[in-house]
Amino acid sequence: MNNAFTYFNSNDGTGLFGFGTIDYLEFKVSDDLELIQSFIDKYKSNYIFSNLSFDLKNKVENLTSDNPDNLSFPLATFWIPKTVVKIENGKLSFVQGTDTTENRHRILTFLAKEKESLQINHSTELRPRTSKKDYLEHVNQLKKEIQYGNIYEVNYCQEFYAENYNLIDGEALYFKLNKLTQAPFSSYIRLNNFELFCGSPERFIKKRNSKIISQPIKGTKKRGSSQEEDELLKANLLSDPKERSENVMIVDLVRNDLSKIALKNSVKVDELFGIYSFKTVHQMISTISCEIPKEVNFIAILKALFPMGSMTGAPKISALKLIEKHEEFKRGIYSGAMGYFSPNGDFDFNVVIRTLVYNSSNNYLSCSVGGAITIQSNPEAEYDECFTKIQTILNCINE
Numbered sequence: 001m002n003n004a005f006t007y008f009n010s011n012d013g014t015g016l017f018g019f020g021t022i023d024y025l026e027f028k029v030s031d032d033l034e035l036i037q038s039f040i041d042k043y044k045s046n047y048i049f050s051n052l053s054f055d056l057k058n059k060v061e062n063l064t065s066d067n068p069d070n071l072s073f074p075l076a077t078f079w080i081p082k083t084v085v086k087i088e089n090g091k092l093s094f095v096q097g098t099d100t101t102e103n104r105h106r107i108l109t110f111l112a113k114e115k116e117s118l119q120i121n122h123s124t125e126l127r128p129r130t131s132k133k134d135y136l137e138h139v140n141q142l143k144k145e146i147q148y149g150n151i152y153e154v155n156y157c158q159e160f161y162a163e164n165y166n167l168i169d170g171e172a173l174y175f176k177l178n179k180l181t182q183a184p185f186s187s188y189i190r191l192n193n194f195e196l197f198c199g200s201p202e203r204f205i206k207k208r209n210s211k212i213i214s215q216p217i218k219g220t221k222k223r224g225s226s227q228e229e230d231e232l233l234k235a236n237l238l239s240d241p242k243e244r245s246e247n248v249m250i251v252d253l254v255r256n257d258l259s260k261i262a263l264k265n266s267v268k269v270d271e272l273f274g275i276y277s278f279k280t281v282h283q284m285i286s287t288i289s290c291e292i293p294k295e296v297n298f299i300a301i302l303k304a305l306f307p308m309g310s311m312t313g314a315p316k317i318s319a320l321k322l323i324e325k326h327e328e329f330k331r332g333i334y335s336g337a338m339g340y341f342s343p344n345g346d347f348d349f350n351v352v353i354r355t356l357v358y359n360s361s362n363n364y365l366s367c368s369v370g371g372a373i374t375i376q377s378n379p380e381a382e383y384d385e386c387f388t389k390i391q392t393i394l395n396c397i398n399e
Contacts, residue, residue, distance in 0.1 A: 004079055006049050007110065008340065009178065009186040013089050016340065017107055018049050020082025020097070027076035033059055037299045039078050040341065047084040047096050048341040051077045051189065051196075052349070054331040057307045063320055065330050070161065070364050071357055073332035077191060096343075114175040122173050122397055126160035126367055130328050132383060138326045139379040145322055146375045153249045154313035154322050157370025158386065159329040160394070165365040167358050170195040173397075177356070180392045182279040185350035187338055193361040196333065199393070201278050202285075202351040204308045204337045205301065209346070210291050212258065212301065213270075216250045216310035217351075218372055219243035219284025222388045223277070234275050234282050242376040247273060247284050249374075253309035253316060254288045260304040262290035280392045298347070308351055311335035313372065333357055334368040356393060367393055 006018040025039045040048060053075045055065050083097030085107060092099075092107060130138070135158060145151050167173070174188040174197050181199035189196040203215040221237040224230035237243055251269060258267050270287040277283075292301070313319030334357065339349030357366045369390045371382050387394075 003190060003192070004049075004081065005110075005188075005190045006081065007174075007188045008338075009188070010184055011178070011182045011186055012184070015087045017085040017087065017110075018047065018081030018083065018096075018340070019106060022046070022080040022082050024080075025078040026074045027056070027078070029058075029075060033299050033302070036076065036078065037297055040298055043080050044345065045343050046080050047343060049079055049081060050337075050339055050341070050349075051191070051333055052302075052306065052337040053333050054307055054311070054336040054352075056302075056336065057320060060303055060306050061317060061320070063317075063324070065324060067324065067327060067330045069330035069332065070362070071330075071332045071359050071366050072362075073194065073357065073359075079191070110171055113169070113171040114179075116172050122168065122176070124162045124165050124365065124397060126162050126365065126394055126397060128158060128160050130158040134328075135383055136379040139373055139377060139382055142322060142326060142373045143375060143377060146373070151318045151322060152314045153246060153372050153374050154319040155311050155335075155370050156323065156373050156382075157327055157331065157335065157368050159334075159366055159368045160390070161367070162365040163363070165358070165363050167195065167360065167363075167365070170197070170358065173197060173356075177393060177396050180279065180396055181354060183354065184278075187350070189338065193359055195358045195360070196338070196352075197356040197358075198338060198350070198352060199354040200350045200352060201276070201281075201283055202310065202353060204339070204349045204351045205305060206348045207301075207346050210294070211289055212261075212292055213287060213289045214254050214258065214305065214308070215285055215287050216247075216254055216308065217283050217285050218247040218250050218310055219273075220371070220385055220389060221282045223280055223282065230277070230282075234277065237282050237284055238273060238275050242374060243284055244273060245376065246372040246374055247286055249314050250309045250372075251286045251288060253314045254305075257305045257309065257316075258288060258290040261292050261296050261300055263293060266291040281388065298341075306337075307335065308337070310372075311351060311353075311370070329368070331368065334366070335370070354390060354393065356397070365397075367397075
């Protein structure tokens, strides 16, 4: 596997490139989770890049997934890039591998695609796998589950897709999407027959020394057409009882998850109901943190926190079973995580949302979206919110 190329882009002038491959692990259904930890331990002095599929949940918990899977994305992938380069304010720093003319040329050629991106036509129509009628019916059924007391909240998702799609220039498409989203956890990944175009605003988990941070998003409003309307929408988001209810339930879930690995009395809510503005939407984001003992490894953290509460619901296991029952596709990498490990053992992973995924082996293009269903949910409003979240992507790929 020599075609691996990754760009983690914070859209603040900083980023991380990785390309070439020293070693690669593709985690399979038959594998044990300790295989992942062994790979991480083997290369602990290197940068390690990774994708974690949502369906890795079936190894973390005693669950199954039998819904249609047209993307066939691996359960998890880990690879050691031959070359890793940090970028900050236009300056390249080689932190793994060799600073060669060829390597610099590869990065600069990629970055030059930003100027070309609007000139390339990527036109296709992404159509919904779930009809609006069926979507509304599923939401109503999930609200009944809440009324019965089986769950408090569930993240229900749908897929938009295109078959027989011929991707012309994935790198240019990434920059075209990024101009429209400018998300803090943006990334472009090419790995084997897959290309991923991620415009995520959400962090799953970050480790710095002994501290773990999680920043779930629950609560979305579109951006306004004027500053006055924008401020009003932000105020409405902050005061919306449904959005606050969604957010606080996931905060409680994350607090509970972190408590499984945290040092005693170290779990804290650093920020509750923070309102953050991105290029196309306002989001309600809360921050929860804890301190962990030295002996807690990545697999222990994964078992405690994965999959992330913002993409499942509460209680988590009950929500996951209902997700499998009501959704009409296997999520795969969507609502999983992308990220990297630094040589010092720290790591940072996003939540894979606002993301296009392409499989060149069957020319399949996919973009999934969802939202939290609570007892207060209006099915029509939930359907509209899905389009608020991904309309930018739909517009970009339709042009």
